Amino acid sequence: MLEPIIELRAINKNYSRKEKGSLFFRAKQQPSVNALNNINLQIYPGEIFVIVGLSGSGKSTLLRTLNFLIPPTDGSVLFDGQELASLSSAQMITLRRQKMGMVFQSFALFDERTVLDNVAFGLEVAGVSRAARHQKAQDMLEQVGLGQVANHYPHQLSGGMQQRVGLARALVVNPSVLLMDEAFSALDPIIRREMQSLLLTLQAQQRRTIVFVTHDMEEALRLGTRIAIMEQGNLVQVGQPETLINTPATPYVRHFFSGVDTSRWQLAENYAESYADTSATRR
Template sequence: MHSPKVIVKGLCKVFGNNPPQALRMLAAGATKDDVLKRTGQVVGVHNVSFDVNEGEIFVLMGLSGSGKSTLIRLVNRLVEPSAGQVLIDGRDVVTARRSELTALRRKNMSMVFQSFALMPQRTVLSNAAFGLEVAGMSRKERERRAMEVLEQVGLAPFAQKLPSELSGGMQQRVGLARALAVNPSLLIMDEAFSALDPLKRKEMQDVLLELQREHRRTIMFVSHDLEEALRIGSRIAIMEGGRLVQVGTPQEIIANPADDYVRAFFHGVDTSRYLTARDLMQTDAVPLVSKADTTNGRSQFNGNADYAFVFDGSRKICGVVRRDMPAMQPVESIRHDAPLEHVITRVVASPNALPVVDDSGSYCGSVDRAIVLKAITRSRGAHV
């Protein structure tokens, strides 16, 4: 397990002339509205704590005014925190000197905004290389690096074009390329795709997921769109009124929404589409027998099950044995991250449960028709 890349502890931001007074009121139980009424100060973020793991896409969600964009700017200190800590690779950004902060932003942290903020008079290549130019890299070297990244986001043929000659989706790809060119270990994206039409938006999500498969960066992504969060997020943090309401994987949040505010996000969304084999599987529904115990073509297994999975020394599934069949039969496994659609296709074609395996191919559970049917019924109830 990777150690956290970002650790946020007790982070607060009050916009006003006397933040300590507002923080004391909040600590004594006052609400954000009380503080505004009595002091005129605005509580942007209050007492937020969470970790972001190395290599994950951590999505911050909430309605307008929930504090998500302020929070992301506190992380890279574009906004000065009123209280709390932000540790990036163990270094507290809140107490970092200005020079240290500048170096951190240039080398380790990149940000992509909703507005593409491209320089209209510069070519796509020059825009993509801008961060490297600021960092003092030679022209030849920075253009080579920028070209590599334009290749990754599918823009190499447009390197000599001006931004005005590109569509909105392509301009956003240039913005992403510029952020990636400095090879940041932390990428911060604030509503990066929300100005795009639905088709372009999905296309950019695909680009991001593809890049993530190859490079495993740590990404903090702000969105107000639940479908986007469910599609790209390793974990999702939901904010309301400056506070953190819930943090969890998409599946955890779908299965156990913390309150009505979180539940309201799912209204009209078919959440079953975001379930994977791992979310559906049972860990002890099918007996297991070791290959070493399958003697004379038969194997003994406990309980009243009709069949059992056979596994080897490293928990890889070798096949299935039945009480009424003398020899081990082959069985197809399902990957733990297989989407529901794939699971349904496979399970429907099989009379028995199928084994689910992790990234290394080791057994972690099983899925059958009854489990799949139950999951679909539960999460589609309101949408059928």
């Protein structure tokens, strides 16, 4: 039986007045906010696991608990069977640098570094020699279609190209898990779809575990092996696309598919019902 690479057990995250930097506290002006409520979840090797939710649903907080950028208030996070809470600071840094890559919505590139040196940054931190890290970085740039701009600087690139650099930087260290937080949300629709295609191509070649956060159900359906839907800190439903479409657990889950072409995944009887509802609405 396949064992999960990441497991969450009874995870809660409470932002209180003690956490002065809390965005939740500043936004809500409340004594405390429950950002995550009793989350139990298993993520398996080689899958693209997509977390979907509206703004404030807790999806980005959940993603950041996976590598302890946001430690949970209580509960357990396990990576390859090891509790992250048991790791020392040095071990946690090593985990983030070598086993869990991360790609953000903001490209987070170093303006003063060339594209090649941006991609090679993680290898540089790991002590890889200049020649070796540059070779690996160049190889990765070739894989994301940017081999010809290695000596350019970030400001010389389009948004889509900058995000490819960010993706290459995360992948060059060959992490077991790639965490992606709204990574394509700031891109134009055409470029966004190109990045989705690139990610799927790389996944077909490398088969790593990817956890991808988005608010866009069309993106989730295109990318996800399984999809988790969050609402107000709660994990409402987890399943393969066809499961969520054909047997939504709540009206909230069903609402997420409004206006989305789900015919590829729908059962015949559900498709007929959906078509009838749409026709009635148009009349």
